[in-house]
Amino acid sequence: MAQESSAARPVPPQPAETSAQSDSAKEAELVARAQAGDLDAYGELMRRHQERVYQVIYHMTSHHEDARDLTQETFIAAYQALGRFRGQAAFSTWIYRIAVNKTLNFLEKKRPENSGLSLNELDWNAEHDPDLVALISEKTPRREVSLAELRQKLNEAMQKLSEKHRLVVVLHDVQGMPHEEIARIMDCSVGTVRSRLFYARQQLQAYLSDYL
Numbered sequence: 001m002a003q004e005s006s007a008a009r010p011v012p013p014q015p016a017e018t019s020a021q022s023d024s025a026k027e028a029e030l031v032a033r034a035q036a037g038d039l040d041a042y043g044e045l046m047r048r049h050q051e052r053v054y055q056v057i058y059h060m061t062s063h064h065e066d067a068r069d070l071t072q073e074t075f076i077a078a079y080q081a082l083g084r085f086r087g088q089a090a091f092s093t094w095i096y097r098i099a100v101n102k103t104l105n106f107l108e109k110k111r112p113e114n115s116g117l118s119l120n121e122l123d124w125n126a127e128h129d130p131d132l133v134a135l136i137s138e139k140t141p142r143r144e145v146s147l148a149e150l151r152q153k154l155n156e157a158m159q160k161l162s163e164k165h166r167l168v169v170v171l172h173d174v175q176g177m178p179h180e181e182i183a184r185i186m187d188c189s190v191g192t193v194r195s196r197l198f199y200a201r202q203q204l205q206a207y208l209s210d211y212l
Contacts, residue, residue: 024090031091041083045089046075049092051100052175059170060103062164063156070106074099078087087183096185100167107163150208157207165200 029047033041053074058067078098086093158166163188171177171185172193179197183190 027091028087031085034120037112042079045091049095050075053095056096056170056175057099057103060107060167061173066106070099072101074102077102093181093184100185104163153196153208157204160207161200161203165196165203167194168193169200
């Protein structure tokens, strides 16, 4: 009988570094270079996050010019404070926290005329968030015949929420951020995020009860 080959079996290749890990390492490198004065590195950080920061601010203000100005102010402030960034949270969380604080301060001084979420934005996210299906349902007969009116009422309802309650709806239901990241951005507990989101949805349901 032929002796079983004693040749060593090939060792399976080690799992490649995940895309998320690679991106995180790249971002950490960019932050370190930017902290050392590399403007190109900071420019790359801006390109990575500028659009999403802008979207968060825009959904809070519903004003493109204000959102552009606040986005610019956010990245200027972040650059000025970059030396104090220690990497205890992700750079994205840190930059969103700056953006949120600037936006909340702005809204305290000036309440825009049209603030809130569009109906289409909530619809799109309802497909990915079952909790929203009960709030905005495509099967609602009145909605099919009064789309423009419902959108107006939705914006009015969003206006009635406090800035912090509106913010959790924007971050979670529009931006799709998990509760944990929102908690880090808003500097509060996950439980607080959940309770604010629950309250905000309850309020929106109450405001829109005649239209859903």
